[in-house]
Amino acid sequence: MKIPLSYVARNLWARRLTTALTAAGLALVVFVFATVLMLDEGLRNTMVTTGEYDNVVLVRRGAETEVQSFIDRVQANIAASHPAIARDATGQPWLSRETVVLISLIKRDSGKPSNVIIRGIAPNALTLRPQVKLTAGRMFRSGASEVIAGASIARRFSGAGIGEKIRFGQREWTVVGLYDAGNSGFDSEIWGDADQLMPAFRRNAYSAMVLRLADSRQFEQFKHEIENDQRLTLDAKREQTFYADQSKALSTFISVLGLILSVIFSIGAMIGATITMYASVANRVGEIGTLRALGFQRRSILAAFLSESMLLAVVGGALGLVCASLMQFISFSTTNFQSFSELAFGFRLTGAIIVKTLLFSLAMGGVGGFLPALRAARMPIVDALRAA
Template sequence: MKIPFSYIARNLWARRLTTVLTAGGLALVVFVFATVLMLDEGLRTTLVTTGEYDNVVLIRRAAETEVQSGVERRQASIAGSHAALALGADGSPLLSKETVVLISLVKRGSDKPSNVVIRGIGRQGMALRPQVKLTQGRMFRPGASEIIAGASIARRFAGAGIGETLRFGQREWTVVGLFDAGNSGFDSEIWGDAEQLMQAFRRNAYSSVIARLNDGKRFEAFKQEIEADPRLTLEAKREQVFYSDQSRALSNFISILGMVLSVIFSIGAMIGATITMYASVANRVGEIGTLRALGFQRRSILAAFLAEAMLLAVLGGAAGLFFASFMQFISFSTTNFQSFAELAFGFRLNPAIVLKTLVFSLLMGFVGGFLPALRAARMQIVDALRAA
């Protein structure tokens, strides 16, 4: 015979205070576990959506970021004449020769400075990023000391709002527009005319060349041809892969720190669940003896107490996941370990994280409830009834 599930649920309801306290401890652990996964997913999504699948990033060989890279004008022209590149409406190759530098800006309401990416783009720079849309003002004029700022930058940094001015590269730059990059990494950048920015920062080489292939499936052939060309010292990467790699160090740090905290907290939560279930077994000795006398086998007792512990874990897991879901409305910024610039991103919850979180809570319930359930199953009928 199997013990009915309703009986198991009523036992938790009969000990409401203990159930709430234990489930609360489990919920805290699940909350930490879920938010770590959501943070990692938010970072990955932000940087992956920064790139387009058919776009290619050309940087100096062995350079990991655009800040470290340098592409000579001659090499940029050679790469830009490749037959695999898509053509724009005017018949010219769809590419943007870009320069990327870091500057230090002060945050609004604070004297704390932080690094911000300044990106000089070419005439086709916006066309290569369809996720980037101007939301206020206008586009900067080529040849002018004008810039447009990402929405995230405009909110957080002094002088980055529309109509305001920033001083860098020995010039005053006027913010003439704001853009929304769809929560991608470009939201944390300021854009201007590449040639003007190169003059301001006294550079004679681009940082990268962004181009679109006329057929994304030809990427491997394009990559081999570019990297085998003796005139070039360039490396080709898909734009999505390039930006995804930028998150690797920060993502690993978040994952390791989060998992360490989750393990420490989960040990405490499992100990708490074990103590709760041991107390439950001690208070229900007579009940266990009666169940055995009625014909319920040891494995049914084991399954019932184990199911009780796992049901308790599911309740705690659902509560922790519920509160973690509100973190999606929070965004913050941190330093990208690859570029050393500030990057804004938020928490992201998806079905895979929900599934992992619930499995994690069930695992805690199983580990915390197994020994008490085993103790209950091993009780002798006579000893249990005598103790009652």
């Protein structure tokens, strides 16, 4: 015979205070575990959505970021003449020669400086990045000292709001528009005219080129031809891959730190669950003896107490998951280890994270409840009835 699950649930309800305290401890561990996964997912999602899969980024060979790269005008013109590049209605290659520079701006809340990316773009850069939409003001004019700022930058940094002025490159730049980049990394940048930004920073070379191929399936052939052209020292990568690679160092750091914290906290939670279940076994010796006398086998007793521990873990896991889901409304910013610039991203909850979190809580319940359940199952009938 099997012991009904309703019997297990009633035992937890009968010990409401102990159940609540143990579940709260498990919920705290699950909260930490889930928020780490959500933070890592939010970072990866931000970096992946920064790039378009059909776009190709050209950077100097060996450069991991645009800040480290430079492409002189001769190489830029050679690359722009490749026949695989798509053409616009006027017959011009569909590409954007861009320059990327780090500047320091003051945060509105703390008054402390932080690095921000200034990106010089070509007029058709917005058509290459359809996720970027102007939300206020207007586009900067070519040849003018005007810029547009990401919504995240405008909120967090002094001088980056619409109508305000920022001083860099030995002159003042007016913020004439704000844009939304769909929670991608571009939200943490300021964009301006590349032909104006290059002389302002005394640069005569671009940082990177972004282009669209006429046929995306030709990427591998295009990559081979660009990287093996003796006149060029360039690497070609899909834009989505290029930006996703930049999140690996920070993502690894978050994952390792989260794993360490989760392991430490989970050990404490499992010890708490074990103590709770041992106390439950000690208080129910007579009940265990009665169940055995009624014909319930050892494995049924084991399954019942183990189910009780895992049900307790599910309650704690669900509570921790609910609390973690509230973190989706919080925005987070940190320094990108690759570009050393400010990067804003948020927590992101997915179905896979929910499944992983619940499995993690079940594992804690199973490990914490196994030994007490085994003790209950191995208890002799006569001794249990005599103790009652």
